[in-house]
Amino acid sequence: xxxxxxxxxILSLALIYSAGVLRQILWKKxxxxxxxxxxxxxxxxxxxxxxxxxxxxxxxxxYHHMQQHLLIGMVAPTFLVMAAPIxxxxxxxxxxxxxxxxxxxxxxIIRLWxxxxxxxxxxxxxxxVLYLTPLYRSSLHxxxxxxxxxxxxxxxxxxFAWSMAGPDPAPSRPGFRDRLSILLLAMAIHGISSKLMYxxxxxxxxxxxxxxxxxxxxxxxxxxDLAELLIAILLFAAWRKxxxxxxxxxxxPASLAPGDP
Amino acid sequence: MEKFPLVNCPxxxxxxxxxxxxxxxxxxxxxxxxxxxxxxxxATPTFGLLSDGLLHAVELLALIAGFFIFLEQRRRGAADIxxxxxxxxxxxGGFQLFDGTINHKILKLHQIRYGVNNIxxxxxAWNVAAILLLIIGVIFxxxxxxxxxx
Numbered sequence: 001x002x003x004x005x006x007x008x009x010i011l012s013l014a015l016i017y018s019a020g021v022l023r024q025i026l027w028k029k030x031x032x033x034x035x036x037x038x039x040x041x042x043x044x045x046x047x048x049x050x051x052x053x054x055x056x057x058x059x060x061x062x063y064h065h066m067q068q069h070l071l072i073g074m075v076a077p078t079f080l081v082m083a084a085p086i087x088x089x090x091x092x093x094x095x096x097x098x099x100x101x102x103x104x105x106x107x108x109i110i111r112l113w114x115x116x117x118x119x120x121x122x123x124x125x126x127x128x129v130l131y132l133t134p135l136y137r138s139s140l141h142x143x144x145x146x147x148x149x150x151x152x153x154x155x156x157x158x159x160f161a162w163s164m165a166g167p168d169p170a171p172s173r174p175g176f177r178d179r180l181s182i183l184l185l186a187m188a189i190h191g192i193s194s195k196l197m198y199x200x201x202x203x204x205x206x207x208x209x210x211x212x213x214x215x216x217x218x219x220x221x222x223x224x225d226l227a228e229l230l231i232a233i234l235l236f237a238a239w240r241k242x243x244x245x246x247x248x249x250x251x252x253p254a255s256l257a258p259g260d261p
Numbered sequence: 262m263e264k265f266p267l268v269n270c271p272x273x274x275x276x277x278x279x280x281x282x283x284x285x286x287x288x289x290x291x292x293x294x295x296x297x298x299x300x301x302x303x304a305t306p307t308f309g310l311l312s313d314g315l316l317h318a319v320e321l322l323a324l325i326a327g328f329f330i331f332l333e334q335r336r337r338g339a340a341d342i343x344x345x346x347x348x349x350x351x352x353x354g355g356f357q358l359f360d361g362t363i364n365h366k367i368l369k370l371h372q373i374r375y376g377v378n379n380i381x382x383x384x385x386a387w388n389v390a391a392i393l394l395l396i397i398g399v400i401f402x403x404x405x406x407x408x409x410x411x
Contacts, residue, residue: 180322183322184315184318184319184322185318187317187318187321187322188311188314188315188317188318189314190314191313191314191317191318192310192311192313192314195310195313195314196310225317225321228321229321229325232321232322232325233325236325236326236328236329237329239329240329240332240333243268243333244336247336247337
């Protein structure tokens with residue numbers, strides 16, 4: 001796979017993000033958490049690392065494909081979400097543009113789209129289609145479908161992380177317990193499908209050896225755990241922050257409590 | 262965001278840590294280092310595969326949940342180290358007992374060790390260790406109750 005196109009795309013996104021941060025800090029004299037900038041660049045670096053072939057000989061293994069899949073579809077998007085790109089965009093837009101953008105985010109179609117269940121279906125449904133149909137096999141020969149598959153998993157992974165947690169506002173995040181259950185479900189599906197892959201040697205009819213597919217399935221099992229732990233930490237950190245803010249608000253003296261008559 | 266039920270339970274984070282740590286010990290020592298267990302033993306029924314996947318997810322989330330509930334209790338000045346140890350040993354022992362009886366024997370997810378003639382001593386040692394951990398947990402809990410009578 002030629003890494004030129006995806007590298008150019010993600011690098012330009014990172015440069016636009018950095019320009020937005022510089023504009024906030026230098027022109028508008030507003031604060032922007034620089035860890036977010038670092039997080040965006042780290043996610044970008046992971047994607048570039050994933051699409052750049054390091055060793056010519058393991059280039060065609062299924063194990064290599066799984067490494068790419070985990071980095072592009074699960075780990076990198078979580079770091080991009082932690083960088084709060086939507087908040088940065090809203091701050092940099094003129095008032096009318098920001099208002100239109102918020103309205104767009106709250107439109108019915110986007111609310112449906114940004115639900116964690118939708119993201120889950122896109123992620124695992126995409127995986128089912130990829131591994132149980134000849135699509136994966138054809139992607140070995142057609143660079144365009146290869147790029148398209150990675151793009152799909154990057155977007156679906158971003159959608160899932162964004163709908164679950166992170167600093168950006170999200171239009172239809174369910175309550176904490178619902179999100180925790182959805183995360184639990186996602187982790188279980190991931191573990192079960194990697195074991196099924198190990199047993200039944202999905203994807204079928206590919207040039208990959210049994211040992212290669214089984215190594216990839218184990219990588220998916222343990223690597224998927226790490227990526228989902230990251231989302232779990234974000235989710236619980238948000239919960240703790242929320243509880244802390246509420247505790248602070250309720251510890252005001254009665255006369256100062258907000259909304260008290 | 263709703264309240265999380267275990268925040269008001271002094272043994273809560275300990276129980277979650279105990280479950281998560283025992284699952285990690287199982288994964289790291291018996292699967293990876295000793296190689297006694299296998300990733301998949303080609304004999305697990307489908308239902309066992311599903312329940313194993315769900316259980317694995319619960320174990321991982323238990324570690325994170327335990328950690329954050331502990332932080333929250335500490336902020337409120339409600340964290341009690343004896344209660345947490347009580348929960349830890351009860352969670353670890355309870356999980357080990359569950360693993361040794363339900364997972365190994367009833368669901369037949371996997372056995373403790375493959376290629377041995379007699380599995381009974383392994384099962385016996387496993388479950389006795391689990392009961393010992395549970396007893397340690399109960400002793401800690403009794404100490405906690407003595408110090409904080411209701």
